[in-house]
Amino acid sequence: MNPAYPSKPAPQWRQSLKHLARSVWRHRVLYLMLLPGLLYFLIFRYWPLWNAQIAFRDFQPTLGVWGSPWVGLQHFLEFFNSYYFSQLLVNTLVISVAKIALGIPPAILLAIALHETSRRFLSRAVQTMSYLPHFLSWVIVYGILLAMLSPSEGLINSGLRALGLEPVPFLTSTATFQPVVVLSEVWKETGWSAILFLAALLSINPALYEAAAIDGASRWQQVRHISLPGIVDVLVLVVLLKIGSILDAGFHQIFVLYSLPVYSVGDIIDTWVYRQGIQNFQFSLATAVGLFKGVIGLVLIVVANRLARRFVGTGLY
Amino acid sequence: MAKKAMSRSDRLFEWGIDAFLVGVLVVTLVPMWYVAMVSLLPFGKSPSLLLPPWEWSFAAYAQLIFQPTIWRAALNSLLLTFGGVLISLTLTVLAAYPLSRRELPGRGFIVGLILFTFLFNAGLIPTFLVVKDLGLLNTYWSVLLNGAVSVYNLLVMKTFFQSLPESLEEAARIDGANDWQVLRHVVLPLSRPILLTIGLFYGVANWNNFFEPILFLSDRSLMPLPVVLRDILTGLNVAEYVEGGAAQAAPAEALKMAAVVLITLPMLLVYPWIQRYFTKGVLIGSVKE
Amino acid sequence: MRIGFRLLFSLALCGGLAASGAQAQGNVTDLSIALYAANPEAPAPPANWEVYRIVREKLGINLKFTMLPTGADGDNRLGALAAANDLPDLFEVRSLALFDRLVQQGQLAPVNSLLSQMPKRSAERYSDARRNLLVTTNGQIYGFQEPVTLSRQYGIWVRKDWLEKLGLKAPTTLEEFFEVAKAFTERDPDGNGRNDTYGFAGVIDFDTAGILPGLGLGNHFQWVYGAYGVAGTWNYNPKAFAANVREANFRKATEYIRRLVEARVIDPDWATMRRADLRTRWQQGRYGMFFESVGGLQAGLQNFHANNPNAELLLLPPPKGPEGKSSMGTYSSAGWLYAVSKRAMDTGKGTAIARFLEWAHSGEGYFLLGWGRYKTDYTLPNNVPTINTQIPISVRGSYTQMRWLAFNGNPLEMRGRYPEITVGGRKYVMHQLMAQAQRQGNWIDRTGDLVVKAATNQADIERYVSENLVQFALGQRPINDSSWNQFLSGLRNVRFEQYEAAAEKVLKESGYLK
CATH class of the missing domain: 1.20.5 (Single alpha-helices involved in coiled-coils or other helix-helix interfaces)
Known part of the structure; x- marks a missing residue:
């Protein structure tokens, strides 16, 4: 824009507006289609954002969101000073990081194995079966875990007893609860997470393998020098995105698995928010903690996305 | 090799x-x-x-199967699953198609608006208050609507629409078809696989959903199967689901595991048929525009 | 017009007139009531329950009844409704912390004005000033505090047939208890050749039905603390008032439970089991000794004897501790608590609530809600209502899910509800067992606990104590001077001193601590 001609740009501006209006009108059917979805996001995703202001108020159900008195950062401070703050943060991070660290290697291994095997039937069978747990509700997985791990009748404890060892109360022991959480997630999701890596492997040019074979490279060397480099991009992307959502340690899973004896190792931010908000009726406090988590999550995922764009050339969005 | x-x-x-x-x-x-x-x-x-x-x-199965509460819960689950798929798929298609049209004015802004909700979540309690203010508590609308559109599925759908050859749409438009007709007669017939995939994603999510029913519904008679299963597994109100007040014919563990099997069975039966569509969905999702 | 009519009607009711004729003309009030399941073994009443029809026709009330699950799930459900400012019109509150919070948040209506609208019920149930004090804030009564109907009905039951088979005597002390439990676990008392029995089972249960769980491991383990003289939350020592958890004996009691756990004589699932699991398992003959109420026993006897043909049960007096003390636990002389939401009162439903409660108190309402269907669920031999034990509780129970609104706990009622029954060839006189449980349990009256208001972080406090005790009991943490002191000094982190000081103050003011 040129400040020397203050009156001149007007027609041009008006013209572009007119152009825009015409374009909008031409697409009116499309906007109409968009309307229900847009309303959905406004009502179920943006209205809650407005309600989130109760984090800064002392919410009283009878007074409503707008009528409750302001209290500033009181709820945030209460959470930061609370006895359970550090424990929650540690549990959330430990479980999350362990899930990433122990979840990705088996998925890569599985993808490579599926890619390398020459037995078609085995490959098909493993793919079909290993995706299955992904589609089971955590409630069902909890049932399976009970069957495996229950101290009275569980399969693993029967095995331990047969070996003359003491049974272990896996789901109620502070020593074993986190491993159970992490490993059950690995059991449930490995097959599914392998898909992405498998896709990356399949997109590698087969000529590379052929050339390597002619050069006398062993299968293992081919994996090491062709397959693994071929999935590095996907790996970086997956890791960064998981780091972006590192405060989500798996609410639904822990919600069904945990119990009083393992609160100290199993309680994560989300379960705490649920208990404070829905069980103890501390709506404002719970909202404040949820908001705290949301903001950190936003920052992390934006940073992760930046990094992904820089190192891999593609991000989540 | x-x-x-x-x-x-x-x-x-x-x-x-x-x-x-x-x-x-x-x-x-x-x-x-x-x-x-x-x-x-x-x-x-x-x-x-x-x-x-x-x-x-098979005593444990007999005790469960003849309990009307289980059947009611199964019916509830079916209702939530199919109703949810219908609503979710409709909303997703209707939003994804316009957003796949690059020339749509304001498209970037709207996509940004939607993407933001994916990155930032206001949390449990504020959402709960919305459902309550809409008067949806203790109705199926709360469960059906609150999770109706998944941003991920929406973007996958949008990516797929973008990958369709534009020439076909152009041809239809030259023949005088409006956007609505293009969607119905050109785009949707070409999108059968993605509709199936996304529909199945929604379906599985709804079938497995236990938390939202617990959160939003208070009537026990409205609860779907996963909630019932959780109650059985954790020993809550078991007698409501088990004939005869307590286990007479089968050991307690057998009852619990029979419930697990019964509730997993529908998934196991359809799984072989639908499995390949899921893989496709993930792969489309990983392709960037 | 309508308001005038309603006023007229309530005046008529105050005068004690039966004004049912005018009701049928369409002025029907919607009334939502939420109560914890009176019979968790049975489903909610069916939609065609005759009570719905009768209440609509005779009282002009369109009754909508919601059954809350017992335990924390029910509390959560109420909490969710409270968050939504969507509380039922009349509802039961079992969590005192929730009650206090609702009063604070202004979600409850004072019920003083309703008391005069249900003269009979008020006179017989809500006229005790001291009891009303438990639910009074700033001079307003915020709930209908029922007198107790069924307290102290819990006890430890022991398999007499197993004792005889192994040549043992019923245990009277903690040490004997331990030995018997060990024998029941290890010496295959059911003779099936499998190592599938346990000496004892109880679960972590904080239900307040006629028993006060106190801070810690809940109802089912109070007898251990009772044996060490530290049952209940507070020590009620006017000279050195403190929470029992600080007493040296509290640690000893916890150590005893740990001993049971480590000797594997308690079902290893105890820390996560619920009451329903416990019931299923004792009915299946897994336990030599178990904690159960007389009512729970009655409900399970049929199954129990079907599964264990030659079994016989004995009610155990609370085992004595090293200093000869014993108690099955603490209780309050106050029963259920019902509250009215402010919204219900604001929308003019008060009179309908009073009308309904008065109807439930005596006559037709009393029988319909308390006893169910005449000649099906109960009969009236010699004008004494008596339940029909031929019909299983899982069926019968549906029709009496609202019975606590009706029952008053008089001896005749007890006789009818806990009749003499014969199951598996054995005779059980249930009301005698009830009396026995109340008498021999050395129960400690701790009604004062109810005047102590919940701390703002009550949930944190309760969690802190329970969680640590569970970890000690399960052997996840060693119990020694340093770990125990660490536990005690950690109480500061949940601001326990303030809670303690507030409790001492209010207990002294209300005269419970003298």
Whole structure:
């Protein structure tokens, strides 16, 4: 824009507006289609954002969101000073990081194995079966875990007893609860997470393998020098995105698995928010903690996305 | 792979790979098999991986199957699953198609608006208050609507629409079709696989959903199967679901595991048919525009 | 017009007139009531329950009844409704912390004005000033505090047939208890050749039905603390008032439970089991001794004897501790608590609530809600209502899910509800067992606990104590001077001193601590 001609740009501006209006009108059917979805996001995703202001108020159900008195950062401070703050943060991070660290290697291994095997039937069978747990509700997985791990009748404890060892109360022991959480997630999701890596492997040019074979490279060397480099991009992307959502340690899973004896190792931010908000009726406090988590999550995922764009050339969005 | 004489190390490699795959298969299947075995456990026997068929007892199943509360919950689950798929798919298609049209004014802004909700979540309580203010508590609308559109599925759908050849749409438009007709007669017929995939994603999510019903519904008669299963597993109100007030014919563990099997069964039955569509969905999702 | 009519009607009711004729003309009030399941063994009443029709026709009330699950799930459900400012019109509150919070948040209506609208019920149930004090804030009564109907009905039951088989005597002390439990676990008392029995089972249960769980491991383990003289939350020592958890004996009691756990004589699932699991398992003959109420026993006897043909049960007096003390636990002399939401009162539903409660108190309403269907669920031999034990509780129970609104706990009622029954060839006189449980349990009256207001972080406090005790009991943490002191000094982190000081103050003011 040129400040020397203050009156001149007007027609041009008006013209572009007119152009825009015409374009909008031409697409009116499309906007109409968009309307229900847009309303959905406004009502179920943006209205809650407005309600989130109760984090800064002392919410009283009878007074409503707008009528409750302001209290500033009181709820945030209460959470930061609370006895359970550090424990929650540690549990959330430990479980999350362990899930990433122990979840990705088996998925890569599985993808490579599926890619390398020459037995078609085995490959098909493993793919079909290993995706299955992904589609089971955590409630069902909890049932399976009970069957495996229950101290009275569980399969693993029967095995331990047969070996003359003491049974272990896996789901109620502070020593074993986190491993159970992490490993059950690995059991449930490995097959599914392998898909992405498998896709990356399949997109590698087969000529590379052929050339390597002619050069006398062993299968293992081919994996090491062709397959693994071929999935590095996907790996970086997956890791960064998981780091972006590192405060989500798996609410639904822990919600069904945990119990009083393992609160100290199993309680994560989300379960705490649920208990404070829905069980103890501390709506404002719970909202404040949820908001705290949301903001950190936003920052992390934006940073992760930046990094992904820089190192891999593609991000989540 | 070239099928020449393999070196020893390659043979070892193949052997190792296959052993690993078999291992994966065993680790995946043994727990599920054991659940089935426990569910067939008769009184006075210890559960074992290899319970001989002549000792199987279906008493636990009988106790569950003849309980009307289970059937009501199954009906609720079906309603939530199919109703949810219908609503979700409609909303997703209607939003994804316009957003796939690059020339749509304001498209970037709207996509940004939607993407932001994916990155930032206001949390449990504020959402709960919205559902309450809409008067949806204790109705199925709360469960159906609150999770109706998944941003991920929406973007996958949008990416797919963008990948369709534009020439077809152009041709239809030259023939005088409006956007609505283009969507119905050109785009949707070409999108059968993605509709199926996304529909199945929604369907599975709804079928497995237990938290939102717990959060939003208070009437026990409205609860779907996963909530019932959770109650049975954690020993809450078990008697409501088990004939005769308590276990008379089957051990307590058998009852619990029979419930697990019954609730997993529908998924297991349709799974082989729908499995390949899921893989496709993930792969489309990973392709960037 | 309508308001005038309603006023007229309530005046008529105050005068004690039966004004049912005018009701049928369409002035029907919607009334939502939420109560914890009176019979968790049975489903909610069916939609065609005759009570719905009768209440609509005779009282002009369109009754909508919601059954809350017992335990924390029910509390959560109420909490969710409270968050939504969507509380039922009349509802039961079992969590005192929730009650206090609702009063604070202004979600409850004072019920003083309703008391005069249900003269009979008020006179017989809500006229005790001291009891009303438990639910009074700033001079307003915020709930209908029922007198107790069924307290102290819990006890430890022991398999007499197993004792005889192994040649043992019923245990009277903690040490004997331990030995018997060990024998029941290890010496295959059911003779099936499998190592599938346990000496004892109880679960972590904080239900307040006629028993006060106190801070810690809940109802089912109070007897251990009772044996050490530290049952209940507070020590009620006017000279050195403190929470029992600080007493040296509290640690000893916890150590005893740990001993049971480590000797594997308690069902290893105890820390996560619920009451329903416990019931299923004792009915299946897994336990030599178990904690159960007389009512729970009655409900399970049929199954129990079907599964264990030659079994016989004995009610155990609370085992004595090293200093000869014993108690099955603490209780309050106050029963259920019902509250009215402010919204219900604001929308003019008060009179309908009073009308309904008065109807439930005596006559037709009393029988319909308390006893169910005449000649099906109960009969009236010699004008004494008596439940029909031929019909299983899982069926019968549906029709009496609202019975606590009706029952008053008089001896005749007890006789009818806990009749003499014969199951599996054995005779049980249930009301005698009830009396026995109340008498021999050395129960400690701790009604004062109810005047102590919940701390703002009550949930944190309760969690802190329970969680630590569970970890000690399960052997996840060693119990020694340093770990125990660490536990005690950690109480500061949940501001326990303030809670303690507030409790002492209010207990002294209300005269419970003298």
